[in-house]
Amino acid sequence: MEKIVIGHFYPDLLNLYGDRGNVLALAVRSRLRDIEVEIRNISVGDDLKEGDIDIGFIGGGQDSEQNIMSDDLVKVKGPVIKSMIESGTVFFTVCGGYQMLGKYYKEHDGKVIECLGAIDLYTEGEKERFINDTVYEFSPDGKSSVTCVGFENHSGRTYLGEGVMPFMKVVKGHGNNGKDGTEGVRYKNTFGTYSHGSFLPKNPEVTDLLLELALKRKYGEDYILKPIDDLGAKEAREAALKYIETGKEQMI
Amino acid sequence: MRNKIAAASAVIIRKTLRLMGKGATTLPGKIALKISPDIIRSKASGKNIITITGTNGKTTTSHMISDMLNTLGYDVINNISGANLASGIATTLICGREEVKKAKGDSKGLVYVLETDEAAFAKIAKPLSPKVCVVTNLFRDQLDRYGELTHTRDLIAGGIDGTSATLVINSDDSLVASLGIGREDRSVFFGMDKKALISYEKDHPAKKGIIPPSADAVFCPECKVRYEYKARTYGHLGDFYCPSCGRKSPDPRFAAIYGEEGNPAFEGYKFSIKDTKNGLMEEVPLKIPGSHNIYNTLGCVAAVTVLTEKMEGEKEDHFEKACDASSEVKAAFGRMEKFKVKDKEVCILLVKNPAGLDRSLQFVADSKDTGCLYLLLNSNFADGKDVSWIWDVDFESKAEDLPENIYVSGQRYADMNLRVRYCGRDVREKGDETHMKEIFDKALSECPSGKCVYILPNYTSMLALRAMLVKEFGIKDFWK
Structure with missing residues (x-):
């Protein structure tokens, strides 16, 4: 029986807007395939060694909570996480977790917060928050594409460095910065997004891609993920699209 | 003069809307506030007011306190429909007299029981000048609208500082309990009895899911160190302490002890409340079931005891009477x-x-x-x-x-x-x-x-x- 270890980073601090749903999706969709799942909580003061985990998840937090863990992430765990990202460990990161992979976060009052520097991107805070439903185009292999839905809520504007690939294209919503039509980042096997909460449950193609990447790394390139039920994800996505198209959603 | 015009306008709007079959629980106050921003202070002056705020259980708590005060011989006016912003509260202060809930028997006086939105509380606590402020708990609540929880806590603190009210606050909620710091002389805590909670948790271990629920406020804001819990009820509520600075959940004056039989999910579940200040203990039935309603009932007994002490002078039987009255309450709207x-x-x-x-x-x-x-x-x-x-x-x-x-x-x-x-x-x-x-x-x-x-x-x-x-x-x- 295959086994997958999910590292849930700072679950007691970075847990905004249903971010834990992403960890649940990874776990449930593994268990439905009879893959053994271990969820390891990795918070302030906890050890982390390369090879400890197959998939890492870093969510977003409130400012006061990000202040508590940012030193631990950047200074203590930073070098290990960077090396894991470089060597192809799968990471899925949301909002604050995504921003912290970049070089820095510049607050709108000018204060600069140093980040991990694992990926060539940076973020600038602005006063106006983007709070709305979102629709994206995701192309897992550069050919076929999947329509994904989510909800964004962020004041940071993220800009990708030259040649850095976005995770998805914005169809509706603001994405990285509201200007260039990009959403999130994809670097090796690491993904970042501004889409909160139920992103992985509602978009199982992405969940399965993350699982497959991790399992192939562990059990060889021939590993193929068994198809399973989507548990109502497509219906949720269609309902969300209908809800957005009929104009009931509100862009703030 | 302005206040008189404002109040008169509100009354006319209320009557007109009521004739049209509307509830009119906020618009009259909104107009009155436009005409005279001072209307809340003017109408609240000299009245017996108790406010209830917090993210969960406000409406249930306000409703229970109202029922209890009725039983204890007070007429009560409240913002029953959850019209809990400045406009709803102004409406209640101006038009509430037409909807007084009458005391059982002879009336000892009139009390305004006002459920108050957390952000609105910051602005209207001072003009309201309540005798007692109850804060139930602080859990994450529509963060996209209200912002961070610590910010909500600070808003409430700001509101409190505009008043000389006695605070009736939850000792098991680290954020709420922190409101008592620097305000010790006017803070009264309610929470689970610490010994009873530890033994209850041992006998009733909570079922575990795949991953723990998202937790709020489990780190000490001063030391940035994770709180340790000797025992927990649910969420971030429990007997917490900071291993670094020693900040801990205060010993409550009013403490609840779980019953020996049954389950808090059943109506009539019997548990006990201690008034540690006077060395008293009463058994009470849980009229509105659910484990969280132990906190709500406890908060109400604490609030009513403290309020009646303030209005009638300290006598030992206020606590006993409040406990008795808690068995006469009904659930609120929805x-x-x-x-x-x-x-x-x-x-x-x-x-x-x-x-x-x-x-x-x-x-x-x-x-x-x-x-x-x-x-x-x-x-x-x-x-x-x-x-x-x-x-x-x-x-x-x-x-x-x-x-x-x-x-x-x-x-x-x-x-x-x-x-x-x-x-x-x-x-x-x-x-x-x-x-x-x-x-x-x-x-x-x-x-x-x-x-x-x-x-x-x-x-x-x-x-x-x-x-x-x-x-x-x-x-x-x-x-x-």
Whole structure:
């Protein structure tokens, strides 16, 4: 029986807007395939060694909570996480977790917060928050594409460095910065997004891609993920699209 | 003069709207505030006022305090319909006299029991100048609208500092308890009895889900060190302490002790409350079931004891009388509201945020009379546009104890369906808000006789549901 270890980073601090749903999706969709799942909580003061985990998840937090863990992430765990990202460990990161992979976060009052520097991107805070439903185009292999839905809520504007690939294209919503039509980042096997909460449950193609990447790394390139039920994800996505198209959603 | 014109205008608007069949619980006050921003101070001056704020349990607590004060011989005016912003409170202060809840027997006086939104509290606490401020708890609640929890806590602190009120605050909630720091001489704490909580937790270990629910406020804000808990009730509530600076949950004056028999999910569950200041202890029945209602009942007994002490002078029997009065309370609008349909019952539990949904699911899982579960999820502005908070809730630990038939509806029914499916349970029937009634009918017809249909709607879906029930079954409009 295959086994997958999910590292849930700072679950007691970075847990905004249903971010834990992403960890649940990874776990449930593994268990439905009879893959053994271990969820390891990795918070302030906890050890982390390369090879400890197959998939890492870093969510977003409130400012006061990000202040508590940012030193631990950047200074203590930073070098290990960077090396894991470089060597192809799968990471899925949301909002604050995504921003912290970049070089820095510049607050709108000018204060600069140093980040991990694992990926060539940076973020600038602005006063106006983007709070709305979102629709994206995701192309897992550069050919076929999947329509994904989510909800964004962020004041940071993220800009990708030259040649850095976005995770998805914005169809509706603001994405990285509201200007260039990009959403999130994809670097090796690491993904970042501004889409909160139920992103992985509602978009199982992405969940399965993350699982497959991790399992192939562990059990060889021939590993193929068994198809399973989507548990109502497509219906949720269609309902969300209908809800957005009929104009009931509100862009703030 | 301005205040007189403002009040007179509000009264006329209220009368006109009432003739048109409207509730008119906020507009009259809104206009009055426009005419005279000073109207709240002017109308509140010299009155007995108690405010209730916090993210969860405000309405239930306000309603219980009102019922208890009635029983104790006070006339009560409250903002019954949850009109809890400045406009609703101004309306209540100006027009409330036409809807006094009369005391049982001779009246000892009039008390305004005002449920107050957390952000509104910051602005109106000073002009209201209440005698007592109750803060129930602080859980994450539509963060997209209200912002950070620590910010909400600071808003409440700011409001308090404009008053000389006695604070009746929860000692088991680290954020609420911190309001007592620097205000020790006017803080009265209520919480679980610490010894009793430790032994209860040992005997009743909580079921675990796949991952723990998202926790709020589990780090010491001063030291940035994780709190240790000697015992926990739910969420971040419990007997906490900071291993670095030693900050800990204060020893409460009013402490609850779990009963030896039964379960807090059952109405009439007997537990005890201690008044440690006077060395007294009373057994009370839990009139509104649910483990979280132990805190609510305890908070009400604490608030009513403190308020009657302030109004009548300190005598030992205030506590005893408050405990007795707590057995006379009823549930509030949409909060554990139950009614009979032939040989079945229907019960509405409003769920607005993760803590509320978590407690309500636990309650449904523990109840003996559960026939089926109907979940309603909307995403209008008043609900919060973002429904991803349902993923903060630990459905997994309750999944196997939820009833066989689960139904979902509301604008975001498909998100709720997905959430239920992810915890390993199937959904019997689902559809968007246009199918709310037919799914209700199906749930009711499929509910076994003698059992209850538990409905968990969020805010605007509760209003829609209730409007449908008013039409179908003739239950009361909310302002009546």
